[in-house]
Amino acid sequence: MARTLTLIEAVNEALLQEMERDERVFLLGEDIGGSGGVFKATAGLLDKFGQDRVLDTPLAEGAIIAVAIGSSLVGWRPVAEIQFADFITPAMDQIIQQASKLRYRSAGGFSCHLTIRVCCGGGGGSGLYHSQENAMWFAHEPGLKVVMPSTAYDAKGLLLSAIRDPDPVIFFEHKRLYRTAKGEVPEGDYTVPIGPAAVRREGRDLTILTYGSLTQPSIDAAGQLAQKGVEAEVVEIRTLAPIDKETILNSVRKTSKVLIVHEDKRTMGFGAELAAIVSEEAFEDLDGPIVRVTGPDVPAIPFAPPLDKAWNVDTGAIVATAEKLAAY
């Protein structure tokens, strides 16, 4: 049976069901217990499972990841929360030098079976320190897996995969989607595999590669483009690492044109890797430049409404750029 859930409800349900199914799973982070999380992703779980399995930690992101890593070595399946992606920087040493490399440096003798949930992205008025994405740093680090769902269905299915995955998975939840992304979600257990991208709309004229908060605007843009006679294929990169090259390249081979859309800053944003893959592996199929529609090269999204809005990549911008590219 499926019901309509928001993305945050889907996250909450995945956590709840996996904690019921697997006693080794426990949660830790700031404000995940007593308050149920800043956005209520963990609401109700403390009451249901108690402090032993829903742990409010000291204000120390490094310690949160440290405890997740170490406890996984003795058989636990920790799901750590970093309250905002902006606050993942104090845990970089633990994530990069410990979690991503422990399996490798011990040739498989030790490994980190853990999940790090991170709330990320702009939410309209979140400001410089509650709107960062910061996902691309981790996509550069083999040993990690990086996931960002845009639908409620994927949120549940990918989170269940992440918790069961024997490697460290960083699971990004875009705050703008928490309550705006709604959809059918099965009640029971299912997984969406980590890896495969999703073709959200088929089309023959150009491929839009996107992820996270700009998935739906890209789909919307494709709808508007169709009315103008342009059939855009929308591919959502649900897993940023490892990347599903096959789905990307298959689409590009069909459409011959690529538009990359993301909210994060442009230079060295995740779109750069997508462009690099396509320009290396599907060059012969390309009939136009690989165009990026992204956030600007500005440190983070500023607070004042006109500035926040000026950052925003919206459907209009996608449509306009796609039209030009289609006509190229």
Added chain:
Amino acid sequence: MARTLTLIEAVNEALLQEMERDERVFLLGEDIGGSGGVFKATAGLLDKFGQDRVLDTPLAEGAIIAVAIGSSLVGWRPVAEIQFADFITPAMDQIIQQASKLRYRSAGGFSCHLTIRVCCGGGGGSGLYHSQENAMWFAHEPGLKVVMPSTAYDAKGLLLSAIRDPDPVIFFEHKRLYRTAKGEVPEGDYTVPIGPAAVRREGRDLTILTYGSLTQPSIDAAGQLAQKGVEAEVVEIRTLAPIDKETILNSVRKTSKVLIVHEDKRTMGFGAELAAIVSEEAFEDLDGPIVRVTGPDVPAIPFAPPLDKAWNVDTGAIVATAEKLAAY
């Protein structure tokens, strides 16, 4: 008067001369005083300038950057050293959330006039934690400037620019180049501007975009290619952020083919951004795929000699790939 110096001697000379010229400049880091640095980059400076200007800090990279940031607010010109790029992760919060954003978040009311010197890269047997590059994270962060010289001349000139630059500059020094990169260096004061890339060799058949330790192997490869009738242009991206698009695009417009070469891991490596720029802004000029020759998607360079060697991108690999590309 110019003499032949190694890259590390050029770094040392730049520090010495700038400290003599500008009393506001001081150095801080681990082991930069009493021992003159792990590689002797700061040798002799403690004796010459005393503890007030050459400060051995506690073992705390976050504190090193913190003190650099804060002291710059009251007029100092700190040059901080991070002993190995591998150990920059504990300072990520300070670099990303403070240094890169202080000017922006205060609309210019405060700013960070500081330089961070970082020893990076593989040195042949440096192992997992003394061989990381980690430069690309910072190229994603507007507000920072990121520099990596490959010649002694540039090392001195760019370091002097960095120290005088009103923004935070991360200055990467590749350990393999410290003593292998030798060249003429003027005795007196001069600067190499932050920004411009350098065309190291002219050619019409393809463009090699590279930086750091693979600059010289790329030039060597171009020499070998010339004997096979392939004229490669070698462009060294001395400044990773902000990127000199113009020089890159001019070269690509001339040669129509691009080979990207770097030591760092492939996925989301700096080469991704180069490929993205070219495929977006010089698509019409391209006559072949944008090919990357890079380190593998492995967490870091392992220690055992055969594994270390297997990582290595060498002249042979560049030549072989370039030949194929030229023939495309």
Added chain:
Amino acid sequence: MPPKSSRAVTDKSPGTTARSPELLLGIYRLLLKCRISDEKARILFRQGKYGGNFYSAVGQEATNVGAAYGLRDDDWIAPSHRDWTSNIIKGAPLKFCFAQLFAKATSPDRGRSSPAHMGYPPLNVITPASSIAGQLSVGTGVAFGLKKHGRDSVVVAFFGDGATSTGTFHEALNFAGVHKLPCLYVCANNRWAESVPLRLQTALENLSDRAKAYGFPGVTVDGNDVLAVHDAAQAAVTRARAGEGPTLLECKTYRWYGHSEIDPAKYRTKEEVEGWKKKCPLAAFEKQLLDKKILTEAQKGQIASEITAEINAAVEFAEESPYPDASELADHVWAERGA
């Protein structure tokens, strides 16, 4: 030199005796100004006059006022998210403080930072990031720079109990201890970090004990007793100016409202909240001054109406100020891109 051990100052402050009425009234005025401004900021938020969030410090005024009252213009403050009023205490015109909440072009940061995250460069109040304890980084660095100049200015860094769990706190205070920096670390221990209670944050009873790890004094005071805080802070400032190094000053206090204006704070009991409200730092001090006749009812009314008038003018200024233009988005990223 072995470190001086921390001392817990739990006894009551000596009170109003032997202090000039100017000082007492100055502190009173500032306490009141902070209280009314903060309550006004809350109302404006609830009225939807600005978005984002606001982190009220009502209930904690004695900590910030006591610690920062009497600082010189050339001293520095390194505030956090709950220290918007430290700008007021340092002397920033109210109109800029409200313009900051409204994220207007007339605010010191031209609307870039979130409300309450305010700095004021002309008076050395460092624009804070949200990143907890970041101000301890920057503040400690400033203190190092000041000492290096041979100046006798000091830095006062504010932070909460939660911030003391961060690695940043440790690295900053350890550095300050080694170099005897002129820095005053003022911990407003309000017993909660968002919803996380103190017992899950630390095994300590007194956070001033953290100073024992750094070899400089740690002092615990009643953070709702403005004179107790002021005395302890002044002693620390004197030490700092004399080159004797930093002090960690723990002020035990409480925030009356939620972590922010969108936090119903259901994790706290009513009794706890009501108990602390009875220890209102403003009411207690006001009563002292009235009792001693340093303040009269008439004066009290006049001060309040002066402040209210000033706030109203400030709010008007903020409301009438324009937003920054969208075209400013990429200004001040690098020096070359200055506006």
Added chain:
Amino acid sequence: MPPKSSRAVTDKSPGTTARSPELLLGIYRLLLKCRISDEKARILFRQGKYGGNFYSAVGQEATNVGAAYGLRDDDWIAPSHRDWTSNIIKGAPLKFCFAQLFAKATSPDRGRSSPAHMGYPPLNVITPASSIAGQLSVGTGVAFGLKKHGRDSVVVAFFGDGATSTGTFHEALNFAGVHKLPCLYVCANNRWAESVPLRLQTALENLSDRAKAYGFPGVTVDGNDVLAVHDAAQAAVTRARAGEGPTLLECKTYRWYGHSEIDPAKYRTKEEVEGWKKKCPLAAFEKQLLDKKILTEAQKGQIASEITAEINAAVEFAEESPYPDASELADHVWAERGA
């Protein structure tokens, strides 16, 4: 509960009285094994038998042996760069220890980590990163996991004086204090972090005082007195197994040689080095045992030659082992890419 304050144990250990000869000889054998192995590792490095670097712990053996002697197989050790011998102490076969230095395919990590950065999964010795204090992160997490299981195993984490300046140290120990984790934090305070002297690292006299910030005991012992270290460690292990929480054990000791084999260590005076060499932890203990006739000269010679034979065989094994193949480069990045 208010924290117990640290106590500085500077008096001599009770010595050999009332201890079983088995224990004393066991400790002696291990001290000697560490010393000879370490000196052998240095020689092999100098002979160019392996590259990279080696971080000798000669002079510090009493700290590692005293702290880890008697741990159970199910206990954990979280070592750092200078704790290669902690594998030996935990019981890892010497042949693997030397294979690790040589980065051979027979080493536990198949040659991935730098020499001396050794872990041994079968006996719960965590493969260290170089990143200073990282082992405190992972070790603390393991302790949390053990406690969660209700097991009475403990974690012994080794680190140096320099490591105590890191934010990682603070976050780990604070967490351990809040949750009373079964973790023993053993600081080998050898007075230098590479070339940085203790006075530039901390304002403290005793690093065990850092524990005062976390609400658990901090103890300082003579790190060259193996029985003093062992007593303090055993008390801490007993506490930990009983659920009473962590202990910070500072062992004052000294590394005889440079930070690594390529460091001439010119930053230290000859007097300082010679002074410490006179306090040789091995010689002192040996003399005690000889004096008390627990050890005879004949036995001594026999133990030494047994160890030497074992080491020689181990070195031979290591030399004869193949390097990992280049084709292994990308193995064990993710679970799917296991070899």
